[in-house]
Amino acid sequence: MSKLELTHVMESWTKLFNGKLEGHKMTFNNEIGKGEIEGFKLNDSIELIRFDYKLNKTLDVDGYQLDDYAEYIPILFGDPFTTSVEVTCNVKQSKKKYKLNTTGAFSINSSEALSFTIEEGRTVQYLSVRLEKDYYQKFIDQSKALAESLDLEKQFFVFEEFDPSMRDFFQKAFEVEKGSLFENEYLEIYAKHLVTVFFSNINDREKIDESNKYTFSVEPVFKARDILKNRINEQIIIDELSKECGLSESRLRFLFKQIFGTTIHQFHLDERLDHSRVMLRDGSKTMSMIAMDLGFSSASHFSSAFKKKFNLSPKQYRKDFINSVLQSA
Incomplete structure (x- = not known):
């Protein structure tokens, strides 16, 4: 995706929050709320959008408003910015609601199928790590378990709870000094780690030894x-x-x-x-x-x-x- 197209994605978020866009950074301070959303082109295969805001009123979002799934597939990492997401099945036009009551990551391959409510009154931080489709497919091709869970030819929604490693690198992405010389390089390292652990944990779901699992909330x-x-x-x-x-x-x-x-x-x-x-x-x-x-x-x-x-x-x-x-x- 070109920088021009990344700008188009940021324009979608700017319109949603009625904010001000400069480059790939959008800020807003209005009746909707206050915060910033910043986009980064990390390399030819990975983009990252970092969200940090607090809403004054509840906001209902439909996937078609975002218009950002054409060439890239996002994986969202962070605190649950909503209590649930609703996914519409393309084939049967039926809806299924997924509860999000813990910090984690989820991926879906159809923006139009997605709808959710962003709740008011609390600070929200999350990352959208956007993978170019062929790059996403390379992860899927690594194992049969991934191919079955994440078939790009079919609609899917996959959620994975944060483990300590993911939680740590997620926090690092918000602690890196903004505008610093190597900000993009650090963010690329953190994004790659989060993505790799996400796919790895999905792959290991059926073969996790119970003695190695965290049986508690971290x-x-x-x-x-x-x-x-x-x-x-x-x-x-x-x-x-x-x-x-x-x-x-x-x-x-x-x-x-x-x-x-x-x-x-x-x-x-x-x-x-x-x-x-x-x-x-x-x-x-x-x-x-x-x-x-x-x-x-x-x-x-x-x-x-x-x-x-x-x-x-x-x-x-x-x-x-x-x-x-x-x-x-």
Whole structure:
């Protein structure tokens, strides 16, 4: 698909939300809601559209309004932006409603068959990874299971719940610095990972060993991770954290370690220490001020933890950074 055609897709979304389109970025702040939708041409076979918005009123959408399935087939990843989607069967003109009550990904090969309601009052983030049809077919051709589930000659709707890997890479797509030098390159990596895991999980559905399946919802554990990342200025009490996430303390400890491979305290400490490097490079605060801002009991406690993680003291790290800046000037 050419850039001109990608622009046409973005124009469809712009019309739907009554927004303003500049290049491949659409923004809106009106009676419908507020947010942005941005399109990326990652390579000849993959496009990505990133959605981030909040609606002031409920919006009913029919697939024919989007007009974006001609050459590409999308896979949508993210939080459920609607409680259900309704699919009309082309042959019998019958309708089937699919419940979407968990974070995941779904793919459908007919826009006109799709209708859904976008609900008001909450922030919505999701990705549409659009695969050129021949590229989509290459994944399908990898196995009999995929060929049976995703036959492009027939209408299909397939949903796959997020696993920890998909959830992590989905979040990375929203954390990459917008407009940065390698934004497209990072997004291409994240999109390829999401797509590969999506097809892989569908292929493995009939042969998953029960001992290797997650028999629990991962959402409370990712909620705990988000809380830890957002509260780097304070100590975390795990009992309070577990109550916020709706799990027992022992259950949260166990699941967090199983999914992220580290303890809650170590993860939170690493986040604080990583942020301390940003503050050290900024140079506007003393070691004591940084220690206080990041919830350490003292400057010596901060220095000891920093040296243990990075093999040099905060003072030496700042000195090395200043010297590198002077040398490059």
